[in-house]
Amino acid sequence: xxxxxxKKAEITGVWGAPLQAMHCAxxxxxxxxxxxxxxxxxxxxxQGPVTPQLAFMRKEPPEQIVPYAIxxxxxxxxxxxxxxxxxxxxxELKASTLMKRARRYLIPLWLVDGQVTGAWRADVGFDYxxxxxxxxxxxxxxxxxxxxxxxxxxxxxxxxxxxxxxENAAAPxxxxxxxxxxxxxxxxxxxxxxxxxxAVAGGVVRVPSLDHxxxxxxxxxxxxxxAGEECRQAAGADHIRNFTLEAEYxxxxxxxxxxxxxxxxxxxxxxxxxxxxxxxNGRVSGVRRASTRKANITSFILGVVGVLxxxxxxxxxxxxxxxxxxxxxxxxxxxxxxxxxxSAPIPAIGVWMFNRRST
Amino acid sequence: MNDxxxxxxxxxxPEGFVPVPSLVEGIELYAPAPEEEEKETRTFxxxxxxxTIAYSAEQRQLTCPYCGGSQAIAAEEVGxxxxxxxxxxxxxxxxxxxxGEERRELACASCGSVVAVAPDALTSRCAFCGSNRVHARxxxxxxxxxxxxxxxxxxxERVQALVADWLGRGWMHPPELRNVxxxxxLAGVYLPFWTFDAHIVADWKAEVGxxxxxxxxxxxxxxxxxxxxxxxxxxxxxxxxxxxxxVGTAHVSRVILxxxxxxxxxxxxxxDPGYLAGWQAKVYDVQLQDAWEVAKEEMRGRAKNACHRDxxxxxxxxxxxxxxxxxxxxxxxxxxxxxxxxxFEGRTFQVMVNGQTGSVAGQKPVAWPKVWLVIAAMLxxxxxxxxxxxxxxxxxxxxxxxxxxxxxxxxxxxxxxILVFQKARASEEV
Numbered sequence: 058x059x060x061x062x063x064k065k066a067e068i069t070g071v072w073g074a075p076l077q078a079m080h081c082a083x084x085x086x087x088x089x090x091x092x093x094x095x096x097x098x099x100x101x102x103x104q105g106p107v108t109p110q111l112a113f114m115r116k117e118p119p120e121q122i123v124p125y126a127i128x129x130x131x132x133x134x135x136x137x138x139x140x141x142x143x144x145x146x147x148x149e150l151k152a153s154t155l156m157k158r159a160r161r162y163l164i165p166l167w168l169v170d171g172q173v174t175g176a177w178r179a180d181v182g183f184d185y186x187x188x189x190x191x192x193x194x195x196x197x198x199x200x201x202x203x204x205x206x207x208x209x210x211x212x213x214x215x216x217x218x219x220x221x222x223x224e225n226a227a228a229p230x231x232x233x234x235x236x237x238x239x240x241x242x243x244x245x246x247x248x249x250x251x252x253x254x255x256a257v258a259g260g261v262v263r264v265p266s267l268d269h270x271x272x273x274x275x276x277x278x279x280x281x282x283x284a285g286e287e288c289r290q291a292a293g294a295d296h297i298r299n300f301t302l303e304a305e306y307x308x309x310x311x312x313x314x315x316x317x318x319x320x321x322x323x324x325x326x327x328x329x330x331x332x333x334x335x336x337x338n339g340r341v342s343g344v345r346r347a348s349t350r351k352a353n354i355t356s357f358i359l360g361v362v363g364v365l366x367x368x369x370x371x372x373x374x375x376x377x378x379x380x381x382x383x384x385x386x387x388x389x390x391x392x393x394x395x396x397x398x399x400s401a402p403i404p405a406i407g408v409w410m411f412n413r414r415s416t
Numbered sequence: 417m418n419d420x421x422x423x424x425x426x427x428x429x430p431e432g433f434v435p436v437p438s439l440v441e442g443i444e445l446y447a448p449a450p451e452e453e454e455k456e457t458r459t460f461x462x463x464x465x466x467x468t469i470a471y472s473a474e475q476r477q478l479t480c481p482y483c484g485g486s487q488a489i490a491a492e493e494v495g496x497x498x499x500x501x502x503x504x505x506x507x508x509x510x511x512x513x514x515x516g517e518e519r520r521e522l523a524c525a526s527c528g529s530v531v532a533v534a535p536d537a538l539t540s541r542c543a544f545c546g547s548n549r550v551h552a553r554x555x556x557x558x559x560x561x562x563x564x565x566x567x568x569x570x571x572x573e574r575v576q577a578l579v580a581d582w583l584g585r586g587w588m589h590p591p592e593l594r595n596v597x598x599x600x601x602l603a604g605v606y607l608p609f610w611t612f613d614a615h616i617v618a619d620w621k622a623e624v625g626x627x628x629x630x631x632x633x634x635x636x637x638x639x640x641x642x643x644x645x646x647x648x649x650x651x652x653x654x655x656x657x658x659x660x661x662x663v664g665t666a667h668v669s670r671v672i673l674x675x676x677x678x679x680x681x682x683x684x685x686x687x688d689p690g691y692l693a694g695w696q697a698k699v700y701d702v703q704l705q706d707a708w709e710v711a712k713e714e715m716r717g718r719a720k721n722a723c724h725r726d727x728x729x730x731x732x733x734x735x736x737x738x739x740x741x742x743x744x745x746x747x748x749x750x751x752x753x754x755x756x757x758x759x760f761e762g763r764t765f766q767v768m769v770n771g772q773t774g775s776v777a778g779q780k781p782v783a784w785p786k787v788w789l790v791i792a793a794m795l796x797x798x799x800x801x802x803x804x805x806x807x808x809x810x811x812x813x814x815x816x817x818x819x820x821x822x823x824x825x826x827x828x829x830x831x832x833x834i835l836v837f838q839k840a841r842a843s844e845e846v
Contacts, residue, residue: 176426188503190741192716196734200716206505216429218444291440292447303426 065194070119074254076125078264080110087112088262089257100162100261100320103331112264119165119313121249122256125336132159132334139332139341145351145408147325155321155332161260162320164237167231167267168246168312173284175304181289182210185356198311213293219304223283228276230265230313238343241335244316252315262315269311280306305402326350345415346349353406360401366394447688459695463487470694473568473771474791478690491688496659498564498684499746500613507560510703520741560704564684565750566835567691568604568771575754575769577601582767583758588790588840590783595759605770606692606750607673608664608700610707611681613745614657614715619651619738625731644731657715662707664700664748668755669766671845675777676770679751683772686748697750704746712741780843786839790832798826 071077076089079096083104089112096107127135136159137152141351187209192202227246231237281302287299289362319335322329325346332343370391378386438445461468462480469487472479478487501507534691570578576696584594625644628766632639659681662675685691702710724732752771757764767778802822808815 060700112813178426186505187744188505188508189744190712192712192741193737193741194720194737196714202712209502214447216426218427218435219442221442234511270772287440288443288445291438291443292436293439301426392680 061373065406067330069267072116072257073117075259076170076257076262077109078112078114079107081105081107081113086232086266088110089262091259091261096261098322098329098331099215100322100333101158101263101331102190103322103329111229114264115268115313119252119311119315121168121312122163122252122315123244123246123317123337124256124315125161126248126336127317127336127339129156129159131339134155135339135341136321136332139343140347143345143347144411145347145349145404147323147346147348147351147353149323149325150346151323155323158323159319159321159334161336162258162318163257163260163262163264164234164318165265166230166234166246166314166316167227167230167269167272167276168225168314169279170222170224170308170310171280171303171309172222173280173304175302176216177284177288177300177302177304178214178216178346179288179300180194180212180293180298180409182212182216184295185209185211186302210296212296212298213313215288215294217288219284219288219302221284221287222308223280225312226271226276226279226283227314228279229268230272231263232266236273237333238368241322241372242338243316244335244337246314249314253387255316266315267334274312276309347408347411347415349405349408349412352404356401356405359397359404361399361402363394363396364392367398368394370394431825435539437482441765443534460630460690462734463478467503471567473571475570476567478693487686489688489689489690491686491691493683494564495682495684498686498747498749500563500747502609503579503708503744506689508520514606525577546750547777560700560748562608562687562748562750564687564747565687565691565808566679566681566683566752568695568752570754570769570771570774572602572604572754574774575756578769578774578776578820579756579758579767583780586780586843588787588836588843589780590760591782593760600755602756604695604752604754605713606695607668607753608698608702609749610662610704610711610752611659611747611749612657612662612711612715613659613743614741615743616653616655616657616715616719617668617740617742618653618655618719618723619650619740620653620726620735621648621737622727622735623647623733624649626735627730627731646733648732649727651723651726653726655719655722657718660715662702662711663763664702665698666705667698668753669730669768671769671842672766672777674752676753676773676775677767679770679772681749692750695752700748704748710747713739721760779845782840784840794829794832795826796829797823798824798829803827805816 070090074089075092077092079090080100081088081102081104082108084099084102086099086101087110088096088107090107095177096105099107120279122400133152133156136155140146140155141148142150143150169409185208186206189205190202190206191205194200225246229235265272281300283303284302285297285300288300289295295384319334319336320331321334322331324330327346329345330344332341334341370387370389370393373383373387374391377387377388431445432449434449436445460478462469462483462485465483467480467482468475469478469480469485471477471489471787474487475486475713477489480486486838493517555755561766579698580596583589583596613752619708623646625646627642627644629640632641661677661681665669700707720737723737724735754767754769754771758767759765762779765779765781767776769776787842799822801818802825805815805818805822809820
């Protein structure tokens with residue numbers, strides 16, 4: 058009985074879920090992976106090794122999670138489309154392989170509630186329309202005039218005081234949050250639901266690298282943004298700029314939200330390439346590589362065949378001095394061989410350029 | 417929390433900011449106070465004796481003719497910084513309504529009588545008590561009210577002298593004009609004007625001719641001729657236009673007005689009803705849109721000339737251009753003139769005096785016998801010498817010189833006569 062209790066405590070050691078902290082020696086990021094499972098590659102950088110290691114993080118589990126809107130069937134379709142149209146595609150860059158390796162990958166995000174009290178100043182902009190003109194003159198035809206209605210913004214200063222509560226202002230929990238969002242696109246946080254153990258079962262969770270203290274600048278910026286938007290609404294304006302807020306922030310409450318992502322990878326010539334898919338809108342982030350090995354072999358074969366044909370054609374052309382019909386055949390083979398030899402580098406160069414653009 | 421700071425630099429609101437309604441609970445809002453619109457007719461009474469005061473062109477302030485008291489006008493000189501407006505859809509719609517009907521009656525606060533003023537008059541003197549009432553702009557926060565004006569600088573006394581001097585000038589007018597002293601209905605009137613600004617970017621394309629001379633051999637000698645090489649060229653001209661002036665009333669003579677301009681717009685003052693006290697002000701009857709059409713026509717003419725200059729050649733054909741107007745702005749201003757008339761030999765002649773510069777123009781009767789005499793004197797030498805040359809030509813070859821000289825003098829006399837005639841006719845024109 059006592060052994061069973063001890064076992065349960067071990068299993069539910071992290072956020073009450075069977076998770077253990079893993080650390081990537083290559084990128085230095087920490088993840089929570091299913092306990093007892095060894096990660097072959099880091100889901101973020103695709104490299105390794107990834108080894109169990111303690112991670113500093115809050116004990117409480119996340120409060121909320123944005124559910125996956127992309128099912129595995131949909132994911133297969135998305136990856137199928139993503140892998141199409143690659144010349145000399147690496148053997149592993151196939152939807153089936155990527156699907157086999159795909160797993161749920163959850164990214165943490167802080168949500169901050171708080172009371173903001175202070176004074177603000179901004180320029181608010183009101184849209185209006187003005188009339189302008191474009192006149193044309195042509196010799197013999199005279200002038201013709203066209204009225205153009207232009208949209209313009211009238212900016213006016215406003216100041217005021219503010220005492221408002223804000224809920225769920227999003228603040229990054231990761232150092233590379235902005236870069237990740239740039240790759241994956243935005244998430245619709247309105248779709249969030251309560252956290253459950255099932256939500257993280259079998260998935261890998263990125264360990265937050267920013268705690269409350271270090272995440273505060275991001276939270277502060279989010280609260281200021283929310284306040285600015287409300288001040289714009291208060292003024293009945295269409296735009297706001299130069300928003301400055303001097304305020305006190307009280308009753309701050311931090312909660313954690315997990316964002317849904319799929320992580321998978323493929324290998325090409327000893328290098329592992331990670332692929333991330335936004336689990337809500339299906340946007341794919343990853344490098345589409347072409348196989349340089351395949352392209353080089355193709356180029357080599359084409360070159361060899363071309364040279365051989367060129368030599369054979371030349372030989373037949375020489376024999377044409379004795380047997381004239383051979384000269385014609387030799388000439389044709391010589392030209393074809395020459396064309397093949399000349400075009401042989403095209404696959405290698407094409408793939409090199411494709412990879413350069415993709416990386 | 418961490419770096420939370422107490423409000424310091426942003427509160428209280430800057431001076432001149434007033435609370436405005438907020439659409440979000442918990443957010444207070446302050447905005448710059450709107451300019452106060454004068455809803456009431458202002459009365460200009462002397463602080464000392466209660467007499468009706470008026471703006472004095474001589475003293476450049478409100479003065480009391482009874483006790484000599486004076487009051488300064490608060491409006492400052494703004495020159496070309498005077499407020500300008502864009503051609504917003506709202507403005508264009510409002511411009512069609514003009515001043516509104518209720519401006520046609522003016523109640524006198526002094527005696528209680530209701531004075532019917534001319535529909536186009538902004539100021540009036542009460543016919544019953546002589547009180548000055550200046551009708552401040554009030555209807556619907558009228559955007560089309562004047563934003564600036566040039567105050568009168570030249571006073572009526574000086575106008576009399578200037579007109580007398582002007583009447584006495586010129587040989588082609590009756591000498592009795594020098595004795596005209598009594599100007600009828602001399603009135604200082606603020607005339608409405610529209611000013612327009614725009615930045616025109618004009619792209620032109622045309623065949624531009626370049627002259628070159630070519631030598632060729634013909635009939636045993638070398639000759640030269642001019643050849644024009646045509647090439648397609650294009651260019652872009654930036655033309656900023658500032659304060660293009662269009663008169664806002666059709667009830668004054670454009671001919672006479674064109675002779676008393678220009679006005680020095682750098683002296684524009686902010687509109688203040690005090691400047692109108694004791695003076696007439698004309699409401700515009702040329703609407704903003706119509707005035708803008710006139711200005712636009714003139715502006716694009718200037719743009720076209722600028723493009724032609726940009727070609728760098730006098731030989732241009734197949735010219736085409738596109739003028740893009742940007743930053744179009746307008747303002748409504750009042751400019752001071754004196755309108756007067758004087759009787760002479762049973763007829764009435766009009767005079768206009770620039771209330772700022774004192775420049776005088778108007779109709780002047782012409783002593784036509786004098787003019788014909790001068791024309792005859794200008795034509796006579798040429799005609800006489802030509803006739804003499806013709807006679808001597810019949811007698812011998814020497815007359816040819818006289819004939820040619822006579823012809824030249826006749827042509828010169830003819831040109832001079834036409835100029836004199838035109839000037840004489842223009843003197844009587846309205």
